[in-house]
Amino acid sequence: MHPAPPQRTVRTTCAYCGVGCGVLATPKPDGSVAIAGDPDHPANFGRLCSKGSALGETLQLEGRRLHPTHHGVRTDWDTALDLVARRFSETIAEHGPDAVAFYVSGQLLTEDYYVANKLMKGFVGSANIDTNSRLCMASSVAGHRRAFGADTVPGTYEDLEQADLVVLVGSNLAWCHPVVYQRLAAAKAARPATKAVLIDPRRTMTADIADLHLPIESDGDVALFAGLLAFLKSSDAIDTDYVEAHTRGFGEALDAAGSLDIAAVAAATGLDAREVRSFYELFARTEKVVTVYSQGVNQSVRGTDKVNAIVNCHLATGRIGRPGMGPFSITGQPNAMGGREVGGMANMLAAHMAIEDETHRGIVQRFWNAPQIADRPGLKAVEMFRAVADGRIKTIWIMGTNPVVSMPEADFVAGALAACPFVVVSDVVERTDTLKYAAISLPAAAWGEKDGTVTNSERRISRQRAFLPLPGEARPDWWIVCEVARRMGAAGAFSYSGPAAIFDEHARLSAEANGGSRDFDIGGLAGLDADAYDAMAPTQWPRPAGAATGPANGDTRFFASGGFYHADGRARFVPVEVDAPAEKAGAKAAPGGLILNTGRVRDHWHTMTRTGLSPRLSAHIAEPYAELHPADAARLGLGEADLAVVVSPRGSAVVRVLVSGRQRPGSVFVPMHWSGQNASGGRIDALVGSATDPVSGQPGLKATRVDVRRFEAAWYGFAVTAERPETAGFDYFALARTGGGYRLEIAGLAALEDPALLAEALSGMPRSAILAYHDRTSGAHRFAAFDGDRLVAAVYLSKEPVAVSRVWAASALEAAHAPRERYLLLAGRGGAGRPDPGAIVCSCFSVGVNEITAAVASGRAAGVAEIGRLLKAGTNCGSCRSEIQGIIDGAGLERTA
Known part of the structure; x- marks a missing residue:
């Protein structure tokens, strides 16, 4: 535990998704932290999701990285920083600035992002800084820039509550952005006439709120919305005044979509023609429409075209920038938007300026007093790791992310890092799949210890405030970057007194030579001293100097009356060509081949370095799984709770089978959270190809062709243990925290000659001290080991998937057991005093x-x-x-x- 700071409640912002919920954190004398939603924060008004509510359970110091290391050996900060600066400087001198790279994260605070971008683009002179946000919202950025001339999210969360129709495209809002989902659910309950349409291959939990679910084929979205544009024209639903006054290119976009009648759209999307017509008619006759889209749109090799197909429909009807109207991109990470604001992507400059614009480059270089400025886009994430693999990038610094799990072709990424001459990793945890490739590892400050700002999906800047002391030798990311910059000869430009000074520079740069010519302007927040910065309330941008809350009318929405950021002030319709969706494009890899769709589960986050610490968050879903339609499962000979091997030309994974009618036939869903730290074969992105959208550079993570077959296990097992068990040697394992210890799923391809040996290994006790039950006929074996009245381990083995309540068995680790009650554990059932709550x-x-x-x-x-x-x-x-x-x-x- 952290040492207990003085007990006071601190207003901060959640560390998870892009909703940006306000959190009240209250450290307690025993070292724990009480977490509650902030009722005054305008993103959540006191609501928190399951992940946010459990933040206090993820703050322990167990497993934290607390000291710098060099090749795994502890060193001191000066030695580590000197070496990082020297190796970067030497590589630049010998091979040029493009031989080095930063790969950063939407988990960074804006101030961290700002100094990293400044160092790379203004003082190294390369744009080789990219971010894991490339994997989640780059296509939205590209689509916004093509349509609006800037990366502008036009609307706000309030629009979802004020709309008469909310269209959810590729967004499992109920699980991935639960607080916004609850705002929408409450609005629908208050106004029952409000309609919701879900467009998603899966009938996700978000379908519970939908009046219509369109189970679209993978990558069918371009056809669906191009067809909608044509339907709007034929239905006389076009706002011709808005189109003529504020846009260009409508005719070309309409021509591209002109041949798409409803029958053609149905054929291209795999949808029922009547359902397509119902959706089109509902959209056409409803003025107040918001279209919310997320990773199902962005994570595609046609992601940018999908975004523009959606935006085209809103521009054509003038439904943008007014209450209850507009396209709305909801981001995955807590500070994906802040990273966009400071130019933390390879194809952007700071303050939403364009790297390809000579005038913008001059503004930034002069403001920074930088010796040089990157004059062309750097390598985007997938390209960056290819360049690491082929030797063009010789030194890379990875900050706050785990690409060996999250990148497509993750095994290729691991091989690239293994061959890279010099890898630096800044992280908060001791063990990740990426850290083992680091020459230098640096202990970064975690949520609750660091101080700065984040920006949510509705452009609202909020403070993350520290309420815990820095443990060990952990340091904030901005400090680490500035110390390296100082050692590389740029001390004067990086001599900040703290995050308030960095934010002030960021705000001043946003206003530099702006005057309304750029969307991002927070000049009104410049000049804050440390106290004012600390007290800063959540604020939506734009916030130019002289404006109390935003533009003169007090509304932070964009584009109701035009005012786009192309040189002529007009938006651009983007013609989109309609291709066959993924399921129709070419032959399947083999008989039984499926389309792999990846995504998130309700209670976990990214690669589980944080949520995996909370027993409560693993109780709902504790192991990786493949969700299959019953027809596909039957065809493949797979039953509920079997293990399956999912295979592509790039790799394989072993996951539990979940048979569900919510899944679209011909496809399989596998979540992306499991790493080598908690599962033997759960790294699903190792299977995913690295093909990218040609405009945004975002990889297509939701349309990989795979084969699925049975994992031919000779035996299955489940165990609960008081101490973390050793998992090496199992053909399959999935490990999760539970109250009082760990829960472990295991399986083997070869028969167990002596099951008791496994019980000894997992319990750490001799078999003479272990209670045992054997049914040789069925192949069932059960073991329980105790230390006094406390359970050390319970192990259940079977030739079939083990039929024991996981929650009930795990709860036994926290209970005292009288001798006469211990055999109940072997029976797999509790007594009257400890009933089984079930999954x-x-x-x-x-x-x-x-x-x-x-x-x-x-x-x-x-x-x-x-x-x-x-x-x-x-x-x-x-x-x-x-x-x-x-x-x-x-x-x-x-x-x-």
Whole structure:
């Protein structure tokens, strides 16, 4: 635990998704931290999702990186920083500035991002700085720039609440942005006439709120929205005044879409023609429409065209920049937007200036008093690691991200880093799949310890404030970058007193030679001293100097009356060509081949370096899985809870089978969170190809051709252990935290000659001290080891997937066990004093399916609201409400609110 600071409540901002929720953090005398939603923050008004609610459970120092190391050996800061600066300087001198690179993260604060971008583009003189945000929202940036002339998100969260129709495209809002989902759900409840349409290959939990679900084929979005544009024209739904006054290129965009009638759209998207017509008619007749899109749009080799196909429909109808209207890109990371603001991508300059614009380059170079300025785009993420592999990049610094797990062709990335002459990694945790390739590792400050700003998806800048002391020798990322810059000869330009000084420079640069010519202007926040910066309230931009809250009318929306950022002030319609969707393009890899779709689960985040620390967050989904349609599962000979091998030409993964009618036939969904630290074969991005969108450089992470086959396990196992178990040697494992210890799924390809040896290894106790049960006929073996009245380990082995309640077995680690009760563990069932809650449905309050079922069966609850009042399930973030309703529906009861 951190040493306990003085007890006071600190207003800060959540470390997870782009919603940007306000958090109240209160350190306690025992070293724990109480977490609550900030009722005054305009992003969430006190709501938090399951991940945000569990932030206090992720702050322990176990597993933290606390000291610099050189090839794994502890060293001091001066030695480490001197070596980093020397190796970067030597590489630049010998091979030129493009031989070095930074790969950074949407987990960085804006101030961290700013100094890293400044060092690379203004003082190294290369644009080889890119970010893991390239993997999640680069296509939105490119689409915005093509259409608007700037990377501008026109609207706000309030628009979702004020719209009469919300179209959700490739966005599982209920699981990935739960607080915004709850705002929308509440708005729909208050105004039942509000409609929602979900466009997604999967019937995700977000479909619970949808009046219409369109299970579109992978990459069918361009055809769907190009067809919509043509339908709007034929339905006389075009706002000709807006088009003529504020846009260019409508005719060309319409010509590109002109031949797409509803039948052609249905054929190109795999949708029912009647459903396509219903959606088109609803869009055409509803004025107040917001289209929310996320990774299902962006993570595609046609991502930028998808964005522009959506934007074209809003420009054509003039539904942009007014309350309840507009295209809305919702970002994945807490500071993806802040990174865009400071130019933390290879093809951008700071303050939304364009690297290809000579005037903009001059503004930035003069303002920084930089010796040089990058004059062309650098290498985007996929290109960057290719350049590492082929030797063009000889030195790379990776900050706050785990590309050996998250990049496409992740095994290729690992090989590139293994061969790179000099790799630096700044991170907060001791073990990641990327850290083992680092020559120098640097201990960075984590959430709760660092101080700065982040910007959310609606352009709202909020403070992340420190409420914990820096542990060990951990330091903020901005300080680490500035210390390297000083050692590289740029001390004068990087002599900041703290993050307030960096933010002030960032704000002043945004206003430099602006005068309304650029969208990003926070000059009104320049000049804040340390106290004013510390007290800064959440603020939406633009915030030019002299404006109290934004533009003169007080509205922070853009483009209701034009005012685009192309030289002529007009938006651009972008003609988009319609290709066959992924499922129709070419033959499948082999009989039984499927389209792999990757994404997130409700309670985990990125590669689980933070959420994996919380037992509560692993209780809902604790191992990687492949979600298959029942028809595909039957065809492949796979049953519920089997293990399956998912294979592409680039790699393979082993995951648990989940058979679900929510999945589109012909496709398979596998989440992206599992790394080599918590699963033997869960790194799903090792299978994904590195083909990218030609405009944005964003890889297509949702349309990889794969084969799926049975993992021919000779035995399966499940264990709970009080100490972290050794996982080396298992053909399959998935490890997760649980209350009191760990839970472990295991399987092997060869028969176990002596199952008791495995029990000894997992418990650390001799077999003479282990209770055992054997059923030689069925091949079932169960073991339980105790230290006094405490369970050390329970191990369940079977020839079939183990049928033991995971939640019940894990709870045994936290209970005292009288001798006569211990054999209940071998029986796989609890006594009356410890009933089995069943699989966790509500992570916020740890409510299981058995508890909900019992409440329904007893007549104590007949609806979601009643379950909430009785058990609290679904009353915090609400992400589980659709699952609760499914349990109620399964009991044959009528749906109630």
